[in-house]
Amino acid sequence: MTEEPIIKFDKVVKRFGDLTVLNKLDFEVKKGEKVTIIGPSGSGKSTVLRILMTLEGIDGGVVTVGGEPLWHERAPDGSLVPASEAHLHKMRSQLGMVFQQFNLFPHMTVLRNITEAPVKVLGLSRKEARERGEELLELVGLADQAQKYPHQLSGGQQQRVGIARALAMRPNILLFDEPTSALDPELVGEVLNVIGKLAEEHDLTMLLVTHEMRFAREISDRVCFFDRGRIREEGSPEELFTDPTEDRTREFLQAVLD
Amino acid sequence: MHWTQYLPPLIEGAWVTVQLTIYSTILGAVLAFAFGIGKLSSNWAIKAVSVAYIEVFRGTSLLVQLFWLYFALPLAGMAIGVDLRLPPVVAGVLALGLNIGAYGAEVVRGAIQSVHQDQLEAARALNFTPRQTLWNVTIPQAVPEMMPSFGNLAVQNLKDTALVSLISLGDLTFRAEQIRNFTQDSTTIYSMLLVTYFGMALVLTGLMRALEAYVSRWRTARS
Amino acid sequence: MLFGYEWDLSSPLAFAISILPILLTGMVVTIQATVLGFFVALVLGLVWAVLKAAPSRFIAWPARVVTEFIRDTPLLVQLFFLYYVLPEYGIVLPAFLTGALALGIQYSAYTSEVYRAGLEAVGADQREAARALNFSAVHTFTHVVVPQAIPRIVPAMGNYLVSIMKDVPVLSVVTVLEMLNVAKIVGDRTFDYLVPLSLVGALYLIMTLLASGGVRLLDTWLPKQGIPLK
Numbered sequence: 001m002t003e004e005p006i007i008k009f010d011k012v013v014k015r016f017g018d019l020t021v022l023n024k025l026d027f028e029v030k031k032g033e034k035v036t037i038i039g040p041s042g043s044g045k046s047t048v049l050r051i052l053m054t055l056e057g058i059d060g061g062v063v064t065v066g067g068e069p070l071w072h073e074r075a076p077d078g079s080l081v082p083a084s085e086a087h088l089h090k091m092r093s094q095l096g097m098v099f100q101q102f103n104l105f106p107h108m109t110v111l112r113n114i115t116e117a118p119v120k121v122l123g124l125s126r127k128e129a130r131e132r133g134e135e136l137l138e139l140v141g142l143a144d145q146a147q148k149y150p151h152q153l154s155g156g157q158q159q160r161v162g163i164a165r166a167l168a169m170r171p172n173i174l175l176f177d178e179p180t181s182a183l184d185p186e187l188v189g190e191v192l193n194v195i196g197k198l199a200e201e202h203d204l205t206m207l208l209v210t211h212e213m214r215f216a217r218e219i220s221d222r223v224c225f226f227d228r229g230r231i232r233e234e235g236s237p238e239e240l241f242t243d244p245t246e247d248r249t250r251e252f253l254q255a256v257l258d
Numbered sequence: 259m260h261w262t263q264y265l266p267p268l269i270e271g272a273w274v275t276v277q278l279t280i281y282s283t284i285l286g287a288v289l290a291f292a293f294g295i296g297k298l299s300s301n302w303a304i305k306a307v308s309v310a311y312i313e314v315f316r317g318t319s320l321l322v323q324l325f326w327l328y329f330a331l332p333l334a335g336m337a338i339g340v341d342l343r344l345p346p347v348v349a350g351v352l353a354l355g356l357n358i359g360a361y362g363a364e365v366v367r368g369a370i371q372s373v374h375q376d377q378l379e380a381a382r383a384l385n386f387t388p389r390q391t392l393w394n395v396t397i398p399q400a401v402p403e404m405m406p407s408f409g410n411l412a413v414q415n416l417k418d419t420a421l422v423s424l425i426s427l428g429d430l431t432f433r434a435e436q437i438r439n440f441t442q443d444s445t446t447i448y449s450m451l452l453v454t455y456f457g458m459a460l461v462l463t464g465l466m467r468a469l470e471a472y473v474s475r476w477r478t479a480r481s
Numbered sequence: 482m483l484f485g486y487e488w489d490l491s492s493p494l495a496f497a498i499s500i501l502p503i504l505l506t507g508m509v510v511t512i513q514a515t516v517l518g519f520f521v522a523l524v525l526g527l528v529w530a531v532l533k534a535a536p537s538r539f540i541a542w543p544a545r546v547v548t549e550f551i552r553d554t555p556l557l558v559q560l561f562f563l564y565y566v567l568p569e570y571g572i573v574l575p576a577f578l579t580g581a582l583a584l585g586i587q588y589s590a591y592t593s594e595v596y597r598a599g600l601e602a603v604g605a606d607q608r609e610a611a612r613a614l615n616f617s618a619v620h621t622f623t624h625v626v627v628p629q630a631i632p633r634i635v636p637a638m639g640n641y642l643v644s645i646m647k648d649v650p651v652l653s654v655v656t657v658l659e660m661l662n663v664a665k666i667v668g669d670r671t672f673d674y675l676v677p678l679s680l681v682g683a684l685y686l687i688m689t690l691l692a693s694g695g696v697r698l699l700d701t702w703l704p705k706q707g708i709p710l711k
Contacts, residue, residue: 459554
């Protein structure tokens with residue numbers, strides 16, 4: 001028996017004004033899978049992540065996370081109605097996100113950034129949250145920066161804090177929205193190392209939007225090429241990168257890998 | 259009379275002015291946050307009340323508001339059988355507080371809206387409730403933005419306290435007027451009055467700048 | 482009876498309607514005081530702005546101290562000063578002019594800042610471009626800086642116009658017959674302050690909304706990049 005996918009997009013439509021960004025998108029991710037989404041800008045890659053993280057709603061279709069609809073809930077008679085904030089709040093606990101601009105809280109120390117949500121949202125005691133936070137800082141290699149403020153850290157360090165902050169909530173699914181695109185080239189490596197370590201050592205489901213093709217190739221179980229709101233082509237990294245079947249995929253890879 | 263003899267009553271008046279400023283500023287700050295946040299509420303009733311409060315108290319003259327509370331409110335009270343006569347000090351603090359609260363509310367609203375969308379998204383991703391986001395993420399970052407405007411409003415409030423002398427409240431201006439009526443020594447008295455207000459304003463500005471610097475510790479990471 | 486109008490005390494509504502013409506007489510004075518005060522503030526503010534920008538410290542510094550002094554002292558006290566002290570030195574002005582002068586002086590401290598900020602906001606890069614093209618200093622000022630400063634200055638000045646209007650009631654203490662004073666006289670004579678004062682409040686609200694709306698309209702009408710020079 002094949003397992004239910006942990007993420008399922010079923011004919012999902014998303015519009016921004018007159019622009020249809022996702023047009024009846026079908027997309028699935030299995031539990032523990034590491035999926036990378038590549039494609040030109042405007043293709044809808046980030047939108048998929050933002051919809052999952054409940055930062056954007058949908059205009060059609062159904063998104064399912066962990067077997068339950070995300071942006072809908074089941075009414076007593078079994079039909080689907082738009083989700084309430086309470087339902088979104090419940091569903092959101094399965095997901096975590098790492099942002100392109102890090103989005104750390106500037107008025108909190110590194111440690112506080114990581115512990116604030118566990119305390120306020122999960123109800124951990126400050127002590128428990130601090131222990132968890134210190135472990136995570138160890139994991140991302142920033143154990144000695146706990147009392148610094150974000151503006152005192154480099155971009156690479158800030159992003160690693162961002163990863164720790166998301167992990168502190170123990171999500172089942174971790175979303176990475178172009179995590180290294182805002183970094184100076186020499187800082188990209190340290191962040192990719194952490195992401196790579198996560199991919200290897202944990203059975204987290206990971207969904208990564210990135211331009212770092214070599215990295216995508218290394219860590220992914222599957223790569224999806226998005227173009228104009230639909231999946232043009234998908235497959236294992238070897239398949240997609242060495243021998244793409246679609247012309248459009250070939251075009252894109254040539255432009256990017258040169 | 260020698261000008262130094264004016265000092266004791268003026269100092270008494272100055273003390274009243276200081277107290278008025280403090281009480282009305284505190285009242286104003288509370289109202290500013292309440293209605294500034296209220297104006298951003300998704301509950302349309304709260305929003306409507308906040309907008310109405312802000313528009314009415316910003317859109318009418320402070321002296322009109324003061325006179326209304328002192329002269330007109332009691333009559334309205336009589337019509338419905340409630341004793342709404344306010345002692346001058348209550349009418350004064352209330353009028354000043356309501357007035358500065360309305361201006362402050364717009365400052366609070368603007369500062370809250372200036373907090374970057376990214377911060378709100380990060381908070382939502384971490385599953386903070388909207389209220390948790392407001393108090394733990396938005397407001398700490400909004401407060402440094404508010405301070406410069408609050409500093410100006412505080413000095414404005416200090417100047418506005420002079421108007422309470424017109425409802426016979428014994429503040430600095432009232433005392434000065436009493437002395438002037440007695441001695442007809444306008445030049446000296448009014449010069450002293452102006453200098454005293456100037457001095458108080460400078461002290462107040464200094465305090466607000468110190469507060470601004472203290473709060474700016476939070477405003478650390480604007481990249 | 483006041484200004485030739487009788488009031489009707491039979492009901493609050495009748496009272497309100499009958500004193501409306503009386504209050505409108507006061508409103509005319511309010512508007513006149515606002516406009517005159519605003520004009521003084523614009524002119525005097527420009528003087529301060531020029532003095533404050535003077536290269537010599539002996540001119541700029543005193544100007545800054547004076548404007549700060551004006552900004553930090555109450556309008557009411559400044560008004561009393563002008564009204565009672567000037568006559569002692571031989572200058573006797575009618576109350577209305579004294580009031581408008583006081584308004585103008587108080588707000589000149591604010592308008593000078595608007596001039597300064599508006600001019601400063603025109604970036605150094607504009608001046609550098611003009612310099613590279615060998616414009617004279619005067620030409621740079623009149624054709625490059627000022628046209629770009631105006632869209633910033635006008636809305637701020639417009640807001641101060643509205644503020645001046647809200648401060649006009651202070652003039653009632655020196656017997657200027659603006660709206661609040663008139664309402665108070667009606668109240669003194671009829672012992673009903675509620676209707677006149679509420680009516681004044683409502684009229685003020687309407688005036689403020691209209692004036693603010695006008696300022697906003699002006700703001701949208703002015704092109705953001707500056708006054709177009711063909």
